[in-house]
Amino acid sequence: MHIQVVIIGAGxxxxxxxxDLALRGVSCxxxxxxxxxxxxxxxxxxxxxxGSRYVSSDTEVAAECLEEADLLKKLAPQCVEExxxxxxxxxxxxxxxxxxxxxxxxxxxxxxxxxxxxxxxEMEPCLSDRIIAAYEVPDATVDPFKxxxxxxxxxHQNGTKLLRYHKVVGFKRNGGRxxxxxxxxTETGGAVFVEADQFxxxxxxxxxxxxxxxxxxxxxxxxxxxxxxxHSRLSERVINRLRKPAxxxxxxxxxxxxxxxxTSLRMDVPSDVRPTVREVDHLVSEGAAMIPExxxxxxxxxxxxxxxxIKSGDDGxxxxxxxxxxxxxxxxxxxxxxxxxxxxxxxxxxxxxERTADRVCERxxxxxxxRTREEPLPTDPAWEWTEPGLAPxxxxxxxxxxxxxxxxxxxxxxxxxxxxxxxxxxxxGSPSLKAVxxxxxxxxxxxxGSFCGARVTGYLCDRGDIAGxxxxxxxxxxxxxRWKGERPTLWGGQLVQxxxxxxxxxxxxxxxx
Amino acid sequence: MPTGVKEIGCELAIIGAGIAGLSAALFAAxxxxxxxLVGETGEILFASGLMDLLxxxxxxxxxxxDDPWAALTALRRDIPEHPFARTPxxxxxxxFDALLAxxxxxxxxYRRRPDRNVEVPVAMGAxxxxxxxxxxxxxxxxxxxxxxPCLIVDFDQLRGFSARQIASTLEPRWPGLRTxxxxxxxxxxxxxxxxxxxxxxxxxxxxxxxACDIRACLGTARSVGLPAxxxxxxxxxxxxxxxxxxxxxxxxxxxxxxxxxxxxLQDAFHRGLAAKGVRLLPHHRVRGIxxxxxxxxxxxxxxxxxxxxxxxxxxxxxSGRFLGGGLxxxxxxxxxxxxxxxxxxxxxxxxxxxxxxxxxxxxxxxAAGLIIDDQFRPLGHDGQPVHERLFAAGSVLAHQNWxxxxxxxxxxxxxxxAAVNAYQPIDGTRGEPGR
Numbered sequence: 001m002h003i004q005v006v007i008i009g010a011g012x013x014x015x016x017x018x019x020d021l022a023l024r025g026v027s028c029x030x031x032x033x034x035x036x037x038x039x040x041x042x043x044x045x046x047x048x049x050x051g052s053r054y055v056s057s058d059t060e061v062a063a064e065c066l067e068e069a070d071l072l073k074k075l076a077p078q079c080v081e082e083x084x085x086x087x088x089x090x091x092x093x094x095x096x097x098x099x100x101x102x103x104x105x106x107x108x109x110x111x112x113x114x115x116x117x118x119x120x121x122e123m124e125p126c127l128s129d130r131i132i133a134a135y136e137v138p139d140a141t142v143d144p145f146k147x148x149x150x151x152x153x154x155x156h157q158n159g160t161k162l163l164r165y166h167k168v169v170g171f172k173r174n175g176g177r178x179x180x181x182x183x184x185x186t187e188t189g190g191a192v193f194v195e196a197d198q199f200x201x202x203x204x205x206x207x208x209x210x211x212x213x214x215x216x217x218x219x220x221x222x223x224x225x226x227x228x229x230x231h232s233r234l235s236e237r238v239i240n241r242l243r244k245p246a247x248x249x250x251x252x253x254x255x256x257x258x259x260x261x262x263t264s265l266r267m268d269v270p271s272d273v274r275p276t277v278r279e280v281d282h283l284v285s286e287g288a289a290m291i292p293e294x295x296x297x298x299x300x301x302x303x304x305x306x307x308x309x310i311k312s313g314d315d316g317x318x319x320x321x322x323x324x325x326x327x328x329x330x331x332x333x334x335x336x337x338x339x340x341x342x343x344x345x346x347x348x349x350x351x352x353x354e355r356t357a358d359r360v361c362e363r364x365x366x367x368x369x370x371r372t373r374e375e376p377l378p379t380d381p382a383w384e385w386t387e388p389g390l391a392p393x394x395x396x397x398x399x400x401x402x403x404x405x406x407x408x409x410x411x412x413x414x415x416x417x418x419x420x421x422x423x424x425x426x427x428x429g430s431p432s433l434k435a436v437x438x439x440x441x442x443x444x445x446x447x448x449g450s451f452c453g454a455r456v457t458g459y460l461c462d463r464g465d466i467a468g469x470x471x472x473x474x475x476x477x478x479x480x481x482r483w484k485g486e487r488p489t490l491w492g493g494q495l496v497q498x499x500x501x502x503x504x505x506x507x508x509x510x511x512x513x
Numbered sequence: 514m515p516t517g518v519k520e521i522g523c524e525l526a527i528i529g530a531g532i533a534g535l536s537a538a539l540f541a542a543x544x545x546x547x548x549x550l551v552g553e554t555g556e557i558l559f560a561s562g563l564m565d566l567l568x569x570x571x572x573x574x575x576x577x578x579d580d581p582w583a584a585l586t587a588l589r590r591d592i593p594e595h596p597f598a599r600t601p602x603x604x605x606x607x608x609f610d611a612l613l614a615x616x617x618x619x620x621x622x623y624r625r626r627p628d629r630n631v632e633v634p635v636a637m638g639a640x641x642x643x644x645x646x647x648x649x650x651x652x653x654x655x656x657x658x659x660x661x662p663c664l665i666v667d668f669d670q671l672r673g674f675s676a677r678q679i680a681s682t683l684e685p686r687w688p689g690l691r692t693x694x695x696x697x698x699x700x701x702x703x704x705x706x707x708x709x710x711x712x713x714x715x716x717x718x719x720x721x722x723x724a725c726d727i728r729a730c731l732g733t734a735r736s737v738g739l740p741a742x743x744x745x746x747x748x749x750x751x752x753x754x755x756x757x758x759x760x761x762x763x764x765x766x767x768x769x770x771x772x773x774x775x776x777x778l779q780d781a782f783h784r785g786l787a788a789k790g791v792r793l794l795p796h797h798r799v800r801g802i803x804x805x806x807x808x809x810x811x812x813x814x815x816x817x818x819x820x821x822x823x824x825x826x827x828x829x830x831x832s833g834r835f836l837g838g839g840l841x842x843x844x845x846x847x848x849x850x851x852x853x854x855x856x857x858x859x860x861x862x863x864x865x866x867x868x869x870x871x872x873x874x875x876x877x878x879x880a881a882g883l884i885i886d887d888q889f890r891p892l893g894h895d896g897q898p899v900h901e902r903l904f905a906a907g908s909v910l911a912h913q914n915w916x917x918x919x920x921x922x923x924x925x926x927x928x929x930x931a932a933v934n935a936y937q938p939i940d941g942t943r944g945e946p947g948r
Contacts, residue, residue, distance in 0.1 A: 277863040281844065404672050454637060454673045454769055461678035462694075468681035472637070476871060483870035490866055495842040495878075498866075499835045500559065502879075504769055505871070507916035508561050509639040512871040513575055 003029050005360055006181050006196040008168055008210055011041035012144055013341055014202035015151040016353035016372075022158035023375070024361055024368040029194060030152070030160065031183055033167035035438050037148050039204040039270075041346065042438075043305025045227060045252045045259055047238060048072060048080060048140040049347040052087060052112060053245065054323060055104035056097065061324045062108040065347045066138075072350065073140060076377040078384070079147040083253055085139025085238035086120060087112070090289050091130045093243045098133045101242060105137070112137050124235045126291045139238040141252055144346055145386035149439065153380045156427055164429060166192060171199070171214045177337045178214055198360050201340040205270035205306040211340055216333035218340060219311040222268070224304055226275035227261030228283050228489060231298035231446055234258040234291060241290055248286025255388020260287050260294065267306065275302035280488040298493040300446050301485035310343050325352045327359060337363065382423035385416050385440040406459055407452035409445020414459060416440060421465060431465045433457055433474040434481070446494075449482040450501040476511060522824040523549040523792065525936060526812055528799050528851065529831030529839065531556045533907025533925035535782040536612055537829050540933040542789035543611065549823060550786070551794040551814060554779075556837045556908075561635070561767040562741065562774025564623065565915075566609070566644035566923035567597070568630050572914065575873045581630050581644050581923070582606075594912040597920070599887055600927040608930035609923075613645065619781035620749050624651040632657060634738065635767045636674055638682025642919060647774070649743060649752045653764035656736045660687050664734035665766070666727060668697040670705040673769050674740045693730040698722035710742040711773040714751055724758030734761065741765035745773050746780055797821070802828060802851050804900065808939070826939055827902035829932050830883070830891070831925075832909055839909040840882065847881045849909070854891045854899060857884050857911035875917035882911035889932035902939070904932040 005021055007014045010032035021028050032038070051065035073080050089098045105112035113136045120134035121127050127134075152162060163183065170182040172193070180195040201210040208220035233253050241249030252259045263279045280302050287294035310326055325344030341356045354370045361368065384390060392411040403413040420439045421431040429435060433456060436442065442456060443449035457475045460466045466474060479501075490498050505511045525541050527534045530552030541548040566581040570588045578584035582602055589598040597605075613623050625631070625645035631654045635641045646654060656663050667676035676692035683690060697710055698719040713719050727737060743765055744751030756763045767774065783793060797816040805811055805824075812823040832839030832851065841850050842865070847858045858881035859865055865878035883891040883905045890898035891905045906928040908915055915921040 274868075277861075281862075284844070404670075406672060451673070451769070458637065458673050458675035458678050461675045461681065464677075467677070468638075468684055471678060472682060475637075480870050484868075487866050487868070491842045491844050491862065496835045500770075502870075502876075502916050503556075503559060503836070506875075507919070507921060508563075508635060508641065508767070508769070509637060510641055510919070511639070512873045512875075512917065513569075513577075 003027050003194065003196045004364055005198045005200060006031060006194055008181070008199070008201045009039070009203035009206070010036040010148070010152070010162060010164070011039050011202060011204050012037065012148045012151070012346060012349045013041070013204075013344070013352050015148045015155065016349045017200060017202055017341070017356050018155040018160045019151040020353045020357040020370060020372050021360065022155040022160045023371040024357065024366055026361065026364065026366055028155070028160045029196070030162045031166045031168060031181065031194065032162065032164050033186060033206075035164050035435060036152065036162075037145055037438075039206070040305045040307060041144050041148060041204070043303050044144060044346055045250060045261055046141050046144055046254055047250065047252045047346070048142040049345060050085060050138040050140075051108055051110050052085070052105055052137040052139070053240060055108050055110065056100065056244065058324060059104070059108050061345070062110065064324070064351060065345065066108065066110050068348045068351050069138070069140060071373065072142065072347075075372075075375065076147065076150070078379045079143050079150065079377070081141045081253075083139065083141055083237045085137045085240060086115070086124060087135045087137060087240045087242040088120060088127060088131045088290060089133040089242035090128055091132055093132070093241070097244055098242055102135065105135075110137060124237060124239060126234045126293050127239070128290055128292050131290070133242055135242065139240070141238065141254060142346065143387050145438070146384060149383035149386065150377050150379060153383055154378055162427065163192070168210055168213065173215065176334050178335060197337060198363055199338045200356060200360060201338070202356075204342070205308040207308060207340050207342045211330070214330065214335060214338050216330040216335055216338065218328065218342070221309040221311045222266065222270045223307040223309055224265040224267045224273050225262035225307055226279040226283070226302055226304040227259050228275070228280050228299050228302040229254075230258045230260065230294075231300050231493070232256065234293060234297065239290065248283045251287065251291065257300070257388065270306045270308075273304045273306055274484045275304040275488050277488045279304075299489035300494055301448060301482070302488045303485050308342050327355055329359070380423070382419045383439070385412070385420060388441060388444075391416060391441060406455045407440075407442045407445070409447050409452070410441035412440055412442055412452075417456065417459060421463070431460065433460060433466070433478050436460070437478060443478065443482050447497060448486050448501065449479060450497065450504060453478055453482075454504070472511075479505060479511075520822045520824070521549065521792070523547050524826045524938060525549070525829060525933075526551065526810065526823055526825035526827070527829045527831055528552055528812075529833055529837065529907065530554065530795055531831065531833050531837055531907060531925065532560070532778070532922055533833075533929045534831035535786070536608070536926045537831055537906055537929035537933050538786050538791045539612065539615055539782070539789070540608070540930050542786065542791050544933060546933070546936065546938070549792040549794060549825070551797045551799055551812070551823065552832070553796060553798055553838065556833050557779055558775040559770040559836070560775035560778055561772065562647050562650065562777065563633060563641060563643040563767060564645040564922040565919040566605075566630070568642040568919035570918060572874050572917050577642060579630055580628055582628060592912060596885070596910045596913055596924060596928050599885070599889070600931050604930055604934075605923065605927040608926045609645070612926055615785055616781055619785045620747070621777055621781040622648040622749065624648050633767070634679065634683065636679070636769050638679040640683070641767075644923065647765070649748060649765040650741070650767065651764065652736055652762040653738055653766060656738070656762075656764060657687060661735045662689060662733050663736050663738060664691045664693060664727070664731060665738045666693050666695055667740060668695055668710065670697045671707065671710060671740055671742070671768075679766070691732065691734060693727070695723070695726045698726070706771060707740070707742045707768060707773045708745065708771070708776060711745040714742065714744050715747065717754075720751065720755055720758065724755055727759050731759070731761065736762040736764060738764050738766050740768045742768070742773060745776055748777060799851060808901070827904065827936050829904040829906060830909060831905070831907045831929060834882070834908045837908070842878070847878065849883060852899070854883055855894050856881055873917070875914045879914040879916065880912055882909050882913070884911050888935040889928060890935070902936065904935060906932040
């Protein structure tokens with residue numbers, strides 16, 4: 001089959017683009033060096049911005065967020081929780097900023113309602129008694145994993161392929177055009193060449209590297225952001241600190257937990273990012289000003305992502321780099337069929353995909369219009385299980401004692417794993433422990449894989465999906481991936497948990513050798 | 514259970530109901546010391562039942578030892594601060610002898626080769642090097658050594674134990690293992706804990722049914738490996754009975770927690786210690802310890818039936834680490850939870866754990882704990898014992914890494930023995946009520 005477009009990167013932008021193009025009848029293949037959402041798409045707050053956050057820095061981005069968030073609430077409600085959001089200032093915060101906020105929201109068309117302090121604290125009892133201003137805004141939360149999976153599901157049904165664990169190592173050029181992408185299978189080392197008419201890099205933090213391989217130029221800034229996950233949910237709503245964007249000023253509920261972030265740390269390279277003890281300590285003390293309980297609550301893990309920011313001339317720090325997206329046409333670099341879509345927000349992923357697809361279609365001579373602005377995102381039941389709290393809700397509604405819970409923290413029964421594994425196979429993938437854990441909440445709960453790691457590995461062996469030393473190696477990788485997140489939060493209760501985990505996997509099973 | 518008793522007294526109060534506390538109580542009883550053991554359920558519920566002495570040293574080299582005693586000698590030479598450096602070989606051997614004899618009398622016999630570590634097949638197809646195994650596990654040691662044609666059985670109802678995984682993982686060193694998945698007899702729900710399965714095998718009808726199922730798929734197998742659920746309170750009888758019904762040697766394969774191995778140990782200890790006159794206060798939590806002006810201790814204890822106080826001449830802390838509750842990690846440091854004793858520890862939290870969970874060297878925070886003198890007395894900030902008759906034993910001690918050295922039970926038993934032997938009765942009367 002002739003492939004029209006190669007999309008590099010299976011983040012939410014790349015998969016959103018795949019869906020958009022598929023719905024216009026364009027044949028695509030998505031190539032991804034890891035699994036889906038392995039970059040910033042899987043390592044963010046899961047915040048569906050109302051735009052309020054950007055009213056002081058970028059009114060255009062604010063307006064985009066508002067419009068796109070409204071669309072997603074309407075078209076992909078299965079991925080969204082309409083929590084609402086608050087902006088609160090505490091004693092000592094910039095009074096001018098506080099005073100300007102409602103005016104700027106008004107200008108951007110964002111409904112921001114001033115609240116009595118007393119009412120705000122009744123709405124969110126976790127708030128400090130030292131807050132001095134509060135506004136209610138239409139923030140919401142979105143499950144970026146479910147969003148990505150459902151996007152790709154529809155693309156796949158329309159013929160789009162996904163090559164996971166295939167890293168782009170170069171391109172073949174033919175004059176001013178890219179002829180094929182040279183991929184290496186990161187598991188087998190085998191080479192694959194994919195020819196296409198158009199190439200789009202949606203590689204997030206790796207856009208600079210991909211562009212260089214194609215012979216183009218992209219100056220990227222790598223800004224690391226770390227987030228910490230609490231053991232229980234602190235608030236009903238998103239809670240933003242009403243101040244100029246800084247570290248540790250957004251608390252986002254995610255099902256049964258809350259996610260607090262972020263930090264902003266310039267990195268030289270986008271690889272091997274992990275949250276540190278220092279960052280988590282910094283977040284905890286910043287957060288405690290707004291929500292005192294953050295000082296004492298148990299944290300179960302942290303994670304870090306790279307914000308792919310496009311470098312601008314003046315350097316006012318990474319927080320001032322625009323969060324708007326850019327679509328780079330590499331015709332200026334002498335390449336007629338290569339685009340890069342970068343920057344932007346999770347909230348605006350659909351718009352980014354639409355604009356990119358418009359340009360691709362224009363080049364391909366395809367005149368069909370974008371359909372993602374009107375058409376609801378269909379739901380496939382196999383790709384719902386990343387949603388926090390869904391499995392426990394289903395279990396409580398329909399408990400089936402013939403269906404053992406393999407993950408008790410998140411209450412995931414064997415049948416959910418069966419469904420996910422079946423769907424991974426249907427898309428041509430192999431159901432490794434990692435693939436399964438990425439598509440469920442497995443290992444995300446308090447035990448961080450202490451029990452479910454072993455149980456699900458055993459279950460995959462029973463099913464014949466994996467076996468022997470490979471299963472052992474997969475479990476090791478899974479445990480290490482959990483560890484990256486746990487490590488900076490290991491004090492109090494989570495330290496107890498990690499000691500038990502080490503007693504099992506090292507003390508008893510000797511997996512360290 | 515001292516219901517209604519509000520104030521009791523003893524010579525030695527042992528805090529902690531893990532292996533260290535329980536064996537300290539045993540050794541104290543043997544010395545004729547009037548002992549009260551108080552502690553919550555403790556880490557023992559997570560025990561695998563295997564008893565390590567020492568298998569890996571030095572961790573940096575990941576060197577494994579066949580001879581645990583030679584390993585001990587090397588460890589004492591290389592790490593003079595290690596608690597084992599204060600426990601002479603003869604004492605460690607005597608402690609093990611006493612413990613194993615005691616457990617045998619309680620119907621929980623163990624097997625070992627006195628001077629060798631052995632390799633045991635465990636859950637997930639891992640092979641664990643250990644020192645003693647329950648009698649019910651021992652046939653697995655032999656089966657692995659001889660690469661016997663063997664059948665591994667698992668159950669629909671028991672999660673986290675896959676015979677196929679075990680067979681496929683062991684395949685390179687133990688080829689030809691066969692597997693059978695059976696429905697557990699008498700089970701109704703698909704998901705059961707090891708404890709429920711073990712209890713079900715107390716019924717002869719269930720054993721007959723299980724034996725019948727296993728015989729049907731025995732083939733040429735010369736032994737059968739099963740998850741370690743063969744009985745809870747009468748394991749010896751149940752194991753023998755099943756073995757007789759099936760007709761070939763059986764062995765239990767230690768499973769992941771929650772397992773029944775810890776319950777068996779707990780049960781054996783509780784019965785045996787009570788018979789030796791030790792007063793047990795399980796499910797009791799020590800809230801605090803006060804030093805009396807006369808040199809005695811007062812322990813404030815919370816139980817289901819209310820508050821108690823316990824007067825003691827001496828205290829042995831066998832309170833465990835983070836999981837046991839003897840240590841607590843705060844954001845800015847590790848603390849000892851009962852007396853706020855000085856804790857040896859890495860300088861800052863960022864240095865507690867390595868980047869790699871499975872780093873063979875282990876994590877620096879694992880070496881955190883109490884610093885002791887040769888009498889197993891915790892030292893204060895001044896480097897002197899905090900109290901003449903305050904002792905510590907087990908994993909709460911500093912400068913050891915039991916999970917990586919594979920020395921958990923050995924460390925607990927050896928240091929419990931040493932701490933109890935360091936206690937010297939004081940002269941004079943105390944005259945507390947309850948004596």
